[in-house]
Amino acid sequence: MDSEQPAVRASPIFPVTDLPRALEHYAALGCTVSTHDDGYGFAAMGGVELHLVVVADHDPLRTAAAAYLHVPDADAVAAMWADVPRTGAPVDTDYGLREGWHIDPDGNLLRFGSPLPSTG
Template identity: 80%
Template sequence: MPAMPQEHPQVRISPIFPVTDLQRALDHYAALGCAVAAHDEGYGFAAMAGIELHLVVTEGHDPLRTAAAAYLHVPDADDLAARWAGVGRTSAPVDTDYGLREGAHIDPDGNLLRFGSPLPSQR
């Protein structure tokens, strides 16, 4: 992937994940190593290593139809998978044919965090 121009270095992105129970979501992301905070009873935040997720209680959220996803580019997918092992559903990373080692994590509300790092031969 080509490098993005640095015209607006202050620009950030914060994916918004729908949840059914904010406290459960905050506890889950805290167990993953995130700093968490509630804004009010229906909105919260989970942050780690420059990544910030917004968590919003969504009426009618159906994890099979309305879940969200984000991709995390990390230095070492195996290290992250090891740190997240035992917290929810984390799959072990696998080598891809496109030069990445990728794993995934699904939170209690069906939201997907895919994560990947360059294969050791690509670093």
Template identity: 50%
Template sequence: MFESVAPIIAVRDLDAALARYRRLGFATRAYDGPERYGFADRDSVSLHLTEWAGHDPLSTAASVYLYVADADAVHASWRGAVEGRLDEPRDTPWGLREFAYVDPDGTLHRVGSPLSR
């Protein structure tokens, strides 16, 4: 049985990425060791961050999909906190209310919640 997943996201500057996720409401911490590695946790979601000098947002960026209870509420809370591109929420044909956020490291965060019936 699978119990959880934690995608590993490449970043150019770990400290900046940890601060960015903190502004988005995540609890963050750096790995206590020689590697430049960190963690961003919110509720049952865990993202791992690895600082990589060779990371190029145009060619090595990641994508993650975050299922949330209320995409509009998350969007409103992120509106003044993000650096990068934040799209407006929209209803999709696949039954979700979702928006996209692309951070300065090129990571695409799709955020969605079920449409009310």
């Protein structure tokens, strides 16, 4: 009997207060955006699909979400997002990754990172 696990995908769900604004924001990051209805939308890029749901009582200090994006080149992502406010330049970490960050208008965090080149 084959013991391989089936492929699994994850789609983080980010709470937003204004769906059109959120879709415009994620389009500016280079995502393909679409809507399901007035309260639910999608932002997709490179195999990642974020679900954006309107939450009337969303408080970014209490109910924001986060996702980590494993990318081939953190500097390339940072350069692509450089003109979008609240994007942090990547830094080298002591655990072997180069990581940056982005916070959307609703306080949701996208961290992104790539492996540091080996120095061996």
